[in-house]
Amino acid sequence: MELKNLLRYTLSLFGTVIVLLFLLSNLPSPLSNQAELLACATKAPWCASKNRFQSNRPDYLRKPTNPTHSHSADVPRHPLDPLTVSELNRVQKIVQSLDLFKNSVYALHSVVLKEPKKEAVIAWGKGDPLLPRVASVIARAGGKTHALTVELVSGVVTGQEMGLVYGYPTMTVEDMNSVIWAPLASAEFNRTVLERGVDLVDLACLPISTGWFGKSEENRRLIKVQCYSMKDTANFYMRPIEGLTVLVDLDTKEIVQIVDKGKHIPIPNAANTDYRFSAQNSYQRLVNPISIEQPKGPSFTVEDDHLVKWANWEFHLKPDPRAGVIVSRAMVVDPTTGVMRQVMYKGFTSELFVPYMDPTDAWYFKTYMDAGEYGFGLQAMPLDPLNDCPRNAYYMDGVFAAADGTPYVRSNMLCVFESYAGEIGWRHSESPITGLGIREVRPKVTLVVRMAASVANYDYIVDWEFQTDGLIRIKVGLSGILMVKGTPYTNMSQINPEENLYGTLLSENVIGVIHDHFITFYLDMDVDGSDNSFVNVSIQREYTSPGESPRLSYLKTVREVAKTEKDAQIKLQLYNPSEYHVINPNKKTRVGNPVGYKLVPGGTAANLLDLNDLPQKRGAFTNNQIWVTPYNETEQWAGGSFVYQSHGEDTLLVWSNRDRAIENRDIVVWYTLGFHHVPCQEDFPIMPTVTSSFDLKPVNFFESNPILKTPPTVENDLPICKADAST
Amino acid sequence: MELKNLLRYTLSLFGTVIVLLFLLSNLPSPLSNQAELLACATKAPWCASKNRFQSNRPDYLRKPTNPTHSHSADVPRHPLDPLTVSELNRVQKIVQSLDLFKNSVYALHSVVLKEPKKEAVIAWGKGDPLLPRVASVIARAGGKTHALTVELVSGVVTGQEMGLVYGYPTMTVEDMNSVIWAPLASAEFNRTVLERGVDLVDLACLPISTGWFGKSEENRRLIKVQCYSMKDTANFYMRPIEGLTVLVDLDTKEIVQIVDKGKHIPIPNAANTDYRFSAQNSYQRLVNPISIEQPKGPSFTVEDDHLVKWANWEFHLKPDPRAGVIVSRAMVVDPTTGVMRQVMYKGFTSELFVPYMDPTDAWYFKTYMDAGEYGFGLQAMPLDPLNDCPRNAYYMDGVFAAADGTPYVRSNMLCVFESYAGEIGWRHSESPITGLGIREVRPKVTLVVRMAASVANYDYIVDWEFQTDGLIRIKVGLSGILMVKGTPYTNMSQINPEENLYGTLLSENVIGVIHDHFITFYLDMDVDGSDNSFVNVSIQREYTSPGESPRLSYLKTVREVAKTEKDAQIKLQLYNPSEYHVINPNKKTRVGNPVGYKLVPGGTAANLLDLNDLPQKRGAFTNNQIWVTPYNETEQWAGGSFVYQSHGEDTLLVWSNRDRAIENRDIVVWYTLGFHHVPCQEDFPIMPTVTSSFDLKPVNFFESNPILKTPPTVENDLPICKADAST
Incomplete structure (x- = not known):
């Protein structure tokens, strides 16, 4: 590449990044909690328990069923309860003190409770002392995958490097978050995009797992990035830059290969692709308001944050x-x-x-x-009260660890609600020919646990x-x-x-x-x-x-x-x-x-x-x-x-x-x-x-x-x- | 059979019938509209538009969504509307004047609208003159099946005896109603029942179609009657007099054959079989009250008694x-x-x-x-408001003809209601990695048309x-x-x-x-x-x-x-x-x-x-x-x-x-x-x-x-x- 071109593309890249940052902080999204999501999208390490509905929520979110509370004070009460914020903090501290992690770039791909032995959980009853808390950690460090077990009280860490296993752990959100910007480091990529008629400021890219198709996909973590134009629509998925695939090393963010087989394919129009209510020029109210109402409140309780009790059922939910x-x-x-x-x-x-x-x-x-x-x-993104789940739903937050081990909260990740659709639990009418005049019917009421994952x-x-x-x-x-x-x-x-x-x-x-x-x-x-x-x-x-x-x-x-x-x-x-x-x-x-x-x-x-x-x-x-x-x-x-x-x-x-x-x-x-x-x-x-x-x-x-x-x-x-x- | 025996069984039969009649008018059934059903069970010709929820209804039935109205004034307004009470009366009058029906015992097995030609219905629009009303009648007379077409205005009847068709029309309710008592005319049957330990007053019998299994089931209308003990339970189905089958001629009520292959089989106990709420010694309220509520009312209308309009849908219902x-x-x-x-x-x-x-x-x-x-x-028996269908349901009555052609009303036979179960019509959340902060969700509301047939x-x-x-x-x-x-x-x-x-x-x-x-x-x-x-x-x-x-x-x-x-x-x-x-x-x-x-x-x-x-x-x-x-x-x-x-x-x-x-x-x-x-x-x-x-x-x-x-x-x-x- 000539120096002039290199300069041009470098400048264009810098401009792009600045415009993107500007865009990210100014996109209109009247019916969504943009601020909250953006905080996690743009900041590393991921935000901790701050990541919750706070002020500035639109009116319809102002009345959550469960009161907003900080998870920093959560304590485990059941052997299967997920790791709490303070437990995740403890794991982070223990792990960071290990030589392995002190001496190299690392990422925690999974930090979850290592559940106690099944027999012990079954034998456990409320009031018994809690079973020892142990974390299961999957980490990448020094280019290797490590599966560790961390005893929370003693701080003892056992585990191993996963030697002969083919395959890598679940991507971190940071992996996905960073790799989609990697192609912009390539002038060739940027030129290709421009040649396809897409301004770099309009670019939206997705991290697409490569699968495994043979030798060329071994011994390094790879991902394919494909991009779209988000010009004039939030629904960039409908505007693919078809055929353009960038193979990137997930660990180094190095661009391994750029293939463009779609030069002859136009970017589809933005018209009629945006699905946001705010983007419609008119709306169509087909039905009157309708609601599941429970004058005496729901029939379920959630004990100790995770134990759901409803009608004749009881279960632990996390x-x-x-x-x-x-x-x-x-x-x-x-x-x-x-x-x-x-x-x-x-x-x-x-x-x-x-x-x-x-x-x-x-x-x-x-x-x-x-x-x-x-x-x-x-x-699994935060659920939308009244639309994802009806009134009277109970919302449960997820508490997860970011790649550096810092806990963060995914608010309203699950909901629990009672449903009645007008269905029948059982019924029988007697035909007049028996003369019994019976009509016995019981309505069917159910309890629903819901999540919605947007992959x-x-x-x-x-x-x-x-x-x-x-x-x-x-x-x-x-x-x-x-x-x-x-x-x-x-x-x-x-x-x-x-x-x-x-x-x-x-x-x-x-x-x-x-x-x-x-x-x-x-x-x-x-x-x-x-x-x-x-x-x-x-x-x-x-x-x-x-x-x-x-x-x-x-x-x-x-x-x-x-x-x-x-x-x-x-x-x-x-x-x-x-x-x-x-x-x-x-x-x-x-x-x-x-x-x-x-x-x-x-x-x-x-x-x-x-x-x-x-x-x-x-x-x-x-x-x-x-x-x-x-x-x-x-x-x-x-x-x-x-x-x-x-x-x-x-x-x-x-x-x-x-x-x-x-x-x-x-x-x-x-x-x-x-x-x-x-x-x-x-x-x-x-x-x-x-x-x-x-x-x-x-x-x-x-x-x-x-x-x-x-x-x-x-x-x-x-x-x-x-x-x-x-x- | 000896004369003494014959006398004994005849007396026993008479006693039985009297006790049955007494039973029929005195059975307790606190949660059902017994009076209404009994009227149709015991009276022939079937009751006409009187057959409706009237007084004495339990409290929870006092507020039907559609006002009770007499169907005697119904007029057809759409080419597909079912025959009205007055049209059924007209058909009855026309048919009764036919020589065929004057000169023999007859039964109308079906009297329904003969729908106009499809093209004519499609071409028809509201405000156009109604298409000619024609009834389709299936009748049995003189031991033969007749399919007739009756033009309501002119009174012209066309049709034919169904000559070479194997098979008979749908049973009339009167067929079923009468045939279940036919076995009681047989002393052998009565003796068998008594020998099985069942008092004749406790007998409940069902009319069971014979199907067709060869020559012996040809050239006459046959049915099999099997019986149960209703002693100590309304759920007589759980107390079969197993193996006892009575083959009866549906037209003559003659007993063709009695087979009992179940003498060694006891009648199961009544304990724990009754399902009526009134028969429970305790009850179990598992959930709080729950209801589908529509503060502005339902979003559908039913025009001209049969045309349902809801949201983006319209259909004719009958x-x-x-x-x-x-x-x-x-x-x-x-x-x-x-x-x-x-x-x-x-x-x-x-x-x-x-x-x-x-x-x-x-x-x-x-x-x-x-x-x-x-x-x-x-x-299809009357639906039970609040249990078969939720609040705000619209109920539609059926208007049918009894075997002699007299119209009667099956009230609340269908219901129409809007349902919302907390389900999702469509949704999308954006992952934080795109920075768009979108969460767009639409609840799913549906319209249900329901019937419940108790065969x-x-x-x-x-x-x-x-x-x-x-x-x-x-x-x-x-x-x-x-x-x-x-x-x-x-x-x-x-x-x-x-x-x-x-x-x-x-x-x-x-x-x-x-x-x-x-x-x-x-x-x-x-x-x-x-x-x-x-x-x-x-x-x-x-x-x-x-x-x-x-x-x-x-x-x-x-x-x-x-x-x-x-x-x-x-x-x-x-x-x-x-x-x-x-x-x-x-x-x-x-x-x-x-x-x-x-x-x-x-x-x-x-x-x-x-x-x-x-x-x-x-x-x-x-x-x-x-x-x-x-x-x-x-x-x-x-x-x-x-x-x-x-x-x-x-x-x-x-x-x-x-x-x-x-x-x-x-x-x-x-x-x-x-x-x-x-x-x-x-x-x-x-x-x-x-x-x-x-x-x-x-x-x-x-x-x-x-x-x-x-x-x-x-x-x-x-x-x-x-x-x-x-x-």
Whole structure:
């Protein structure tokens, strides 16, 4: 490059940075808490407990259900409580004193509670002394990954450098935050952007995990950065600088490679892409105000910050930087005995796998694992009261550690609320022909735990919904913004039918690329105790013998207890159906059925990629919809502990193929919920929520319908309401 | 039989009838509108518009949303409006004057509007003269079935005797009402009952359709009656007199056969079976009161009694004695143009098929078709305000004809309400790394149309749920009471594992028999007009060429337009997925995609019975999950027009196998939603609701997200509520 050019680009770069900084502090965003988010976006180390809703909040945020309080005084009260601000401070102090960290640049990729042994947690009761508090720390230092265990009281640190493991820990927010600016250090990049007609001040870039596709992606942490124009829209995702991919070293921020295969592709227009209410030139109020109201208040309490008690349920709830939400020690009251019975020791989103279906240069690597690569909890932004969760919701904050170990607060990360949609818990009317004149109906009220993770463009809404009849519904909603591809085409009429677009033309020059979403749940079921069995209750066609019956065929169930893991690698088949029971073989109902819970899949999609495809080896935990493994505290993350650039050597598939015994043991059930997403124009510029779910449902767990004795609603139960005086 | 015996049994019979009549008028049922139902149960002809909530209603029923009004003054205002009381009276008068009916015993099995030609309805606009009103009458007279058309103004009757059709019309309520007492005319029956330890005064009997299993069930209308003991419980279903089956001629009430194969089987105990709130010795209030509140009232209106207008939707709604609910002319406003666009001409529950999985004598024939045999709408009992539907619901009455043609009112048969469960319509938060500080969320509010049919023991809740984003969710909930089988066993430990119970031991001496539910929906989609095509958008694995990409495989879509019916006989396969589009090939979006709606299956179950099994030939409409036929006004009932004792010669399978052209035509889509039900103890004595659904979802129907411009909820939108002063 000539000196003149270098000078020109350096100046342009400096100008850009200044303009960007200006922009960042002046962008209008009337309905959002910009100040709070910006503080964390632009400052390192990440802000601590200051990071909360303070003044300047718009009016509709002024009445949070739980009073704003500083987390600096939090103390743990339950063995599973997450690390508190003061505990994180203590970990930071201990870690910083280690030689390893004193002598090199380091980053803490994960600082979370190392949960005590399961037996100890189960044995613990309120009032007992708290179990010893230990932190689990994943750090990068000296170019290596270290997994450390830090005893908080003694300060003893044990642990190891992760030697032969392929794959890196979850990116820190600082990794993502810094790497997106790295390309601006390249004059070539800047020139390319300018040549594509985008001012550098309009640039918005995203950090895109590279996956692993062979030798060239080994022995260094890499990321690909792709950029967009945010000129005239907050929805820059709809304005890709298509084909421009910058490969960056995540540790050094060195630019490894710049590829531009999209020079012929225009940047799509900004028109009609902005989805913010403030950016609409008109609005459309389709329905009158509507609200879930509870004149006597909600029926749940949150004890000691984390123990949720509602109706017949009790469970421990905590935010987690990787999983998002962790539900532990879920127990339900037996209506016959009044005893609290164990259902699930621990449940959470273990991993997500989101392969895009475009094999071309700028797209083939988009095979995201949102939990292990980005941190599903790290991406769970503050919920929007009254819109994300109804009135009377309780909000729970996340307390996480920044890369340098400083604690910070993700406020309103989870919400808990009671829901009533007008649904029916159970009912029966008698036909007039019996003359009984019966009409007995009970409304259905549920308790929902919600988080919403925004992994860049996409928004995942994860609900754990508890029903009084003992059912737990786990629901995933997909919303947010599509990852789109630029194209020269503006109309389908220009396109040869033989040409593969890899998606749908959504708007002029915009293709929504086909992709799948798989969300894999870890479900450590403990049905009335830890030793359980998994039973495949197969529903099979049976033929009658000649002359036995006017019927030729009927269905019967065949119970097969899974002896080893391979017996429980299950692909769902509509024409070979089963019920999937987790039973306690040591406990029977009054009439002798084993007590159990069943996993009930709902609508789902299977992974169809070739099993030898490199992304699929990494995402092999989606090869089946159901797996069952013996409990092993090291096997929690379905894609492996170190998923970033992993090779697929530490997945649920690998563990399960060991084919260990699982009968009458402490077992973990894994379920993968899938979605095929072929985009359509309705998804532009922001997607209406698509939802699917599965259930954990009692099956001979109770002696009989556990909500038989609940009363119907009568008029006097309901509130008297009037419109807000101020409207 | 000796004379003495005959005398004894005759006396016993008379005594029984008297005690039954006494019982019927004195049964306690504090939470139900007994008086109203009894009036219809015991009086023939069925009561007319008097059959409404009047005085003596419990307090919680005193405030219906729609004012009680007499339907005697109803007039039709829309071409699809159901026959009014005065029109039904007119039909009765015309029909009674026919020679055929003057000269023989007759019964009207169906009197409904014969809808005008589709084109005429579409062309009709408010203010135009109403199209000629015509009734369609199915009658039995002189031992034959007659299908008549009655022109209301002229009184002209056309029609025919149904000669070679196998199968009979839907039973009348009078059929069911009378046949259950028929066995009492048999001394043998009475003796058997007494020998089983059941007093005749405690007897409750059910009319069970026989299905068709060969010659012996031809040329006469037959039914099987099975009985229960209602001693000490309103839930007589849990106390079967197992194995006792009485075959009765429906026309003559003659007892054809009595079989008792259950002499060794005790009647299960009454303990813990009654589900009525009034019968509980204690109650359990699990949650505080909760309510959906709308301070400014609901956002929907019902014009002219049947035209529902809500948000961006408009549709015609009517009760139907066979289908239950009929939704017609569903149209949605295009937010870009403001134009009302056609989505679905007509949708309803066409048939249900409920085969039980027990081939033994007292069970093999239980293969119900609830719509065609019993009348899904005839069995839809009045909804329970505040429990079946939330506050602010609008209730719609059904006006039907009794067997003699006299109109009667089924009050509160449907409800319409707005629902808000705390769900999210769309959302996006920006990660701090972009610095945009965006959090935009819109709550999801829907409109639900509901009915609940109690087909003897079972309750089906059918919801049509409309979303502002254009989606229609059709949801079926199953609740009510199991059909159970008596058994000598009281504990699983007594049972040889090789023995087939045909179900689950639910309680001492009670087996819940395995069964399936299939609900087949008729969906006459008219996407922006009547001429549509059905496109199978197959999602297929595609391999890259060597060297083309680091990826080995990806998914692509392959669009196959169904040319003829057989192209659209579809079995769902998780590993061979498709999207199922109904497109208008004559209309494209701005960027050239055909406008369409897609059918999106959710969780479902397939029929696994052998295709040659006689019940399955009758229920062959469940052989596939999806079918598409060309519009034909005679093809509305998937099991055939005359389903009772049908042979399966007039089913959707038969029509579809004609393989008619369906491309760019007026087409009808059929979808079957299925459930396998293996009972569990939680289903005893009444079942918590199990729900599944499928969606009709816009796919490139709108140019973009149609709810982009909706505002978020702010605090001032919400009501100020207090507990009811009287509580």
